[in-house]
Amino acid sequence: MITFDGVTKRYPDGTVAVDDLSLEVPTGEITVFVGPSGCGKTTSLRMINRMIDPSGGRILLDGVDVTTIDPPTLRRGIGYVIQQAGLFPHRKIVDNVATVPYLLGWDKKKARARAMELLERVGLDLRLAERYPFQLSGGQQQRVGVARALAADPPVLLMDEPFSAVDPIVRASLQEELLRLQAELNKTIVFVTHDIDEAIKLGDRVAVLRVGGRLAQLADPATLLAEPADDFVREFLGRDRGIRRLSFVPGDGLRLRGDLTVPVSAEVSSVRGTAEAWLVVVGDDGGPLGWIAPKDLPDSGTLAEVPAAPYGTFVRGRDSLRSALDAALLSPSGNAVAVDGSGRVVGVATREALDEALARVADGARG
Amino acid sequence: MGEEPLVRWDWIGRNWPEIQELLADHIIMALVPVVAGLLLALPLGLAGARWRWLYQPTVGTMNVIYSLPSLAVFIVLIPITGLATRATIIVPLTFYAMAVLIPAVVDGLTSVPEHVRQSAVAMGFTPLRRLLRVELPIAVPVVLAGLRVATVSSISLVSVGALVGRGGLGYLFIDGWQRQFPTPIVVGVVLTAILAAVADLLLVVAQRWLTPWSTARSRVREAA
Incomplete structure (x- = not known):
């Protein structure tokens, strides 16, 4: 479980990116942070693995304050998927996937075997393993990004707008793939997006953030659609709320x-x-x-x-x-x-x- | 007796040992500055990429040095490094190489895409390991492009040293000109050109070998 306890991020120039955020990310579920740009969703995500440190409050990972853990050690235990995949252009696909196992000191053979297993798991042709990233399509690269994040089997996965740079059809298939993987793996996933439809499709719980980094509502998608907390959330949810809600009513x-x-x-x-x-x-x-x-x-x-x-x-x-x-x-x-x-x-x-x-x-x- | 031929092969045959010596001297005086320049440019380039405010003053200073005529610098250095010594040639050429290589190192490091850098941080690379395993390897194609320019220009500049008594193959130009005898000049020009071409070719081969991910990319671009 990840606990945000009164977390604030204020920059030296006075800008407040995240304002007194308190919420819990339950183990084994997908929690989506969604909101317009400037709502502090990415900042909140990056404070979990200490790419940014909070200026107030605490973030606990299974009860341990993350700021007490050395950043590289902390990060090797948390999978991370970034927009545009962020693959290393100079490394073959298999070595990209094996990045964290290498950092953890696994021997090369074991790390590569694990990488191949994951490539298969995310639905990639194993012949791609010996290629370089530029030889893959955007959708394939993003799958490699997911495989790489899972390589050392971390319990927590952070996903920062991972699917927003690919076209809608590929995005839909990546989303399906993520839900399928999650059904097998039960990771604790924090997923950041600006796309409310993606949030509703993927989230077990959705945290809607407003500009200035304040939590507007935290609820499961069906509740969010049925009972938006205020006008901001209602507006952000957009049109067809009633129809979309039917997706959560079993037939x-x-x-x-x-x-x-x-x-x-x-x-x-x-x-x-x-x-x-x-x-x-x-x-x-x-x-x-x-x-x-x-x-x-x-x-x-x-x-x-x-x-x-x-x-x-x-x-x-x-x-x-x-x-x-x-x-x-x-x-x-x-x-x-x-x-x-x-x-x-x-x-x-x-x-x-x-x-x-x-x-x-x-x-x-x-x- | 007919007209003097452009190249007298018998002269080349008789003077071959001396030509080889000049060639070896030329290679040393051209390449030591490139290697030394690269070794110095790496830390300076790293600093320039890391602290952007350092970059402009460093490159500015280097450009001023680069703009100084090489002959003038050789002459200024004679009292310090000595007449007709290798050091008189190597020291200024090292600065010239640095003037090309520092921007190349900075450009190479800034060519690393931000999302790649971010993902390396997020994956748990320590800063040193990130530099050595991610950022420098990705900078290699840009640095090698700078290295090709620095190498060829260094090879050509060595000849100027002949005017202060130490110019490798450049000696042949002076010799031929003073005696109104074209053979040494032709030999000097041809050998300098071959040397530059071979050095450049070796660097291209090294680039293909070191960065298969980059040459493959340009091949794809050509095909497209």
Whole structure:
């Protein structure tokens, strides 16, 4: 656990970067520091590994004041990922990753073996190991940066806007990768960003800082979206707060109907009589093929011969209410197809079911 | 009897031992200043990169020294280092080399990207280790570029020393001019040029070998 205890950073010219910051970064979780430029988020991060020393207050790492630890020793025990990766241009990728093990005096063979293991872990082709940083794309370099930070298996990881210099598609995949890694490794991560969407996507907890280095709110993302502490936080969260909040409501609560499915092998005549406006055609493998409107069907033949309308799915037990709503909006029927982890249809969430679930969310927002 | 040929090979054959001696003397007087200049430029360049206020005065002083005509400096030095001694040539050339190399070392060190420096700090490098393992290696291409300039200019400047009695291959110019006999002049010019070309080539090879990450980069740029 990392504890900020009344931490202040005031520069000799009088500028206050961080003002009386007190908060706890729980072990094994991702805590995101987010805020506009000048809010002291990077300064706060850098005070943890003593790249900057506080002018007041204390930072405790598992109860020990960090200013009592010699900086190089402290830093070798804390992983650090920087924007633009900060790789050493004169060292091969494998040696870049092995940097901290080398500093800790591991023998070269062991350090390199560990580096290879990490390159694999962050999803990099091992053939890149013998290349130099400039031969890699920005996204690959950033993965190497993450691998390097993890090389000596530090319990704490500091990430300073690590993904802001790459394009949005690469950024999204790096974010997914980080969440996947974190699910395996359970590091204590402090992540700094100016991007509130990134904060909400990655954070177990989000600390919103305002200009002048004061904490505006510390909460989990769902609470932050539902109950912003003040106008600053509300404004910083931006538009679509209500919709974004649905990402944190599990789709499990949706009532599913099992009677709106029909196998693709069925005769047209067998469904023409139904009163339902739309039915999902299910393929032989159990996956959805699309929606049909029984009243528009031809007179004879099987459903396989009928063109089906587009559909959207959400995975029951994994996806959020937002995904379910999205799936519904992708179908002319306005209903969402629920599938299991292997893509087999388990039922249909109708507009009525979605409406009930949304009403429950709205009810929660009231109180 | 026909016209005097430009090069008389028999003269070269007869005087070969003496030419070799002059060549060796030339190499020593050209290269000792470059090596000494580099050794002195490293700490001064480090200081200039670290304390920026030192940089301008240092480079200014060096530029003033660089602007002094070499012949004048040789003559001024004669009472101290002696007539026709190697030291009379080596001392000023060392300053000339420093004038090129100090800015090269400073530029090399400031070419280290800030995010690279920051990440080295954050990873737990001690300041000395960071300098030796990260900053100086990254500075190498820029320093080597300066070293190539310093080496070639040093090789060419040694000849001027012939006017104060110690100029390596430069002696051949004086000799040929005084006797209105072109062969020694041609030999001196050709050997000086070959020496400069070989020294430069060796430095290019050294750069490729020392900084594969940098030569590979320029190759990629050429391809693009």
